[in-house]
Amino acid sequence: MQDSATTHLNVLVVGQALDQAGSLLDELGDRVTVQTVTSVQEAEFVRERSPIDVVLVTPDALKTYQINQTAHLINPAIEHASQGVCIVNNDGEFVWASPKMLKFPDSIQTRVRELCCEAIAWATEGEFDLPSHLRGRHVTVEEDSMMFEVHLTPVTDKEHNVIQVSAIVWDVTQKRRLQRKLEAINKAAKELVSLDVDQIGKLDTQGRLDVLEEKIIRYTHDLMNFDSFTVHLLDPKTNRLELVLSTGMPSKVNEIPIFARPDGNGICGFVASHGKSYLCPDTSKDSRYITGIESGKSSLSVPLLLHDTVIGVFNVESDQIAAFTEDDRQFAEIFAGHIAIAIHILNLLDSERHKTTGRLHGDVSEEISGPLNDMLTDVATLIDDYIGHDELRVRLNEISDNGARVRDALKSMTERGPGVIDRRRSRKSVRHDPVLEGRSILVVDDEEIIRDTVSDVLKGFGCEVQSAQDGDVAIKILGESSFDLVLSDIKMPHNNGYEVFAAAKERNANCPVILMTGFGYDPNHSIVRARREGLAAVLFKPFKVEQLLGEIRTAIKSASTTP
Structure with a gap:
């Protein structure tokens, strides 16, 4: 075994450590080979290439080395x-x-x-x-x-x-901008649903929709920079998405039937069926896309949700590929939620009017039906008692008939849904009206109660009335006969109100046409298109008999003075 005294050591000295260990190294003399470096990094380099038995380093140099090593690991992360x-x-x-x-x-x-x-x-x-x-x-x-x-x-x-x-x-520039934009959208959304009761109460259904439409268009453009968009509402009876608002879109979008189905009905149909938003960055690569704007390159569609129930779709399009971001999707979803609430409020306002009318009729019916039945019973007894008094019996029979008509009218009002209200005239009585008497009128509506009620009212003024249960039948009738006036609902199976309007004008350009609709729904923009081409008037259900007769008289008089 070799004596430790003769053992030779290779010593590596780092920087100032030589000053502190110099005397010791001198004593060892030839038994050590000393190599000096200025830094721990150099020492690491030497150790990798030479056999080193001992490394002498000061505590400060070692600490600096450890810090540098840590920085070496951290710097790449910081740089990126x-x-x-x-x-x-x-x-x-x-x-x-x-x-x-x-x-x-x-x-x-x-x-x-x-x-x-x-x-x-x-x-x-x-x-x-x-x-x-x-x-x-x-x-x-x-x-x-x-x-x-x-x-x-x-x-x-x-x-x-x-x-x-x-x-x-x-x-945080982008973050704060998005935050401010979100705050602006929330503020606008609150204004969207903040409908002035006094102002709105004075407007008819179309007027209310016009107020809402103006707000939606303004906020959508100013806050979200969306210029081409549509709003569809879902008809729960037919499962069809009816177009109620469109801006920046070609007229052909009005003619595309869309249903809330996952396949074959475009992106809007898919969104309505699933209740989730859909971002289409490139329409040329998406088979669900149905052509909207000219050169449409991308689209964003979000559902209108009310209590987690889909009531429609808000659809935006752009002529740029990938024009919409995830932030746009978030903003559109928030805004669409408030659109749904605003539309729901307008629906409630109209529904409340219908319900109030029904309650009034019901209350009147309850108050009158008892005494009225008692009176009819008494009259029937008197008729039996006055056998041989023919003149008196005739007068009693007239009283009985009039009482029966009042009872039937009250029953009809109580049971009838939204349509014609405040109908007071007898079906059997014919009133002389120089403007209406002898006029041929076509009544078109898919609701039987509306057709029958309007027909009875007009017949009561001496009109010759023909009715049709849908647009297809109406157009066939117009192809065979001419009328002094056409009264048509907008939303019907097969052919819509505008198509009936066009058929009537094709048959007789001077024939006045009045369109009817429920809660302001204007699928295919029938009202807008027909107004440009000479529509006489629009009636929003429920309407009163006086209102109906007034619009018909005005339309007929106007047509009579037109050369």
């Missing part, structure tokens, strides 16, 4: 981070700054250095009490329409003196 990171000394200079930090505008870099100096000043003046000085401070900076958030953290020495400040800087 989305935040800017820096360390600033008390002179307001960067001790170190990440690449991201150095890419920020000079004005932001200057502002961050100023904030760091202010933080050091706070600490020097004692505004940081131990250990609170170890906590950071959060500051928001706005420069040149850009917004940044800065988190400042003091760097202390062993005596807890703040000697530097580290800063982490986030560019």
Whole structure:
């Protein structure tokens, strides 16, 4: 075994360690081979290539090496981070700054250095009490329409003196813009559903829809920069999506039937059936897309939801590929929810009017039916008692007939749904009216109660009335006969109100046409299109007999004076 005294050692000395271990190495003399380097990094390099038995290094050099090694691992992560990171000394200079930090505008870099100096000043003046000085401070900076958030953290020495400040800087410009846009949309949405009761109460259904439409178009354009969009409402009876609002879209979209089905009904049909929004970045690659605007390249469709129930679809299109982002989807979903609420409010206003009318009729019927039945019973007894008094019996029979008609009218009013209200005239009585008498009128509606009621009223004024249960039958009748006036519902099976209007005008360009509709629904924009071509009037159900007769008289008089 070799004696330890003769053992030869290869010693590697790092930097100032030679000053501290020099005397020891001199005593060992030839038994050691000494090699010196200036840093721990160099020592690592030598050790990888030469046999080294002992490494002499000072504690400070080793600590510096460990810090550098840690920085070596951290720097790549910092360089690729989305935040800017820096360390600033008390002179307001960067001790170190990440690449991201150095890419920020000079004005932001200057502002961050100023904030760091202010933080050091706070600490020097004692505004940081131990250990609170170890906590950071959060500051928001706005420069040149850009917004940044800065988190400042003091760097202390062993005596807890703040000697530097580290800063982490986030560019929150886009985040804040989105936040402000969201706040603006929420504010607009509140205005959308804030309907002035006094103002709205004075408007008919179309007027209410016009107010809502103007708000939707304005907010959609101003806040979300959407210029081409449609709003469809779902008809629960037919499962069809009826177009109620369209802007920036060609007229052909009115002619496309869309149902709430997952297949074969475009993106809107898919959205309505699933109740989830749909972002189409490239229409040329999406088989569900049905042509909307000219050169449509992308679309965004969101459901109108009310208590998790789909009541329609809000659809937006663009002539740019991938024009809509996930942020747009979020904003559209929020806005669509408020559109649904606003439409629901208008529905409730009309429904309340219908219900109120029904309650009034019901209350009147309950109050009158008992005494009325008693009177009819008494009259029947008198008729039996006055056998031989023919003149008196005739007068009693007239009283009985009139009482029966009142009873039937009350029953009809109570049972009838929304349509014609306040009907007071007898079916059997014929009143002389020089404007209406002898006029041939075609009544078109898919609801039998409406057809029968309107027909009875008009016949009571001497009109010759023919009726049709849908648009297809009406167009066939118009192909065979001419009329002095056509009264047609808008929304019917087969052919809609506009198509009936067009057929009537084709038969006789001077024939006045009045269109009827329920809660302002104007599928295919029948009213808008017909008004451009000479529509006489629009009646919104429920309407009163006086209103119906007034519009018909006006239309006939106007047509009579037209050359």
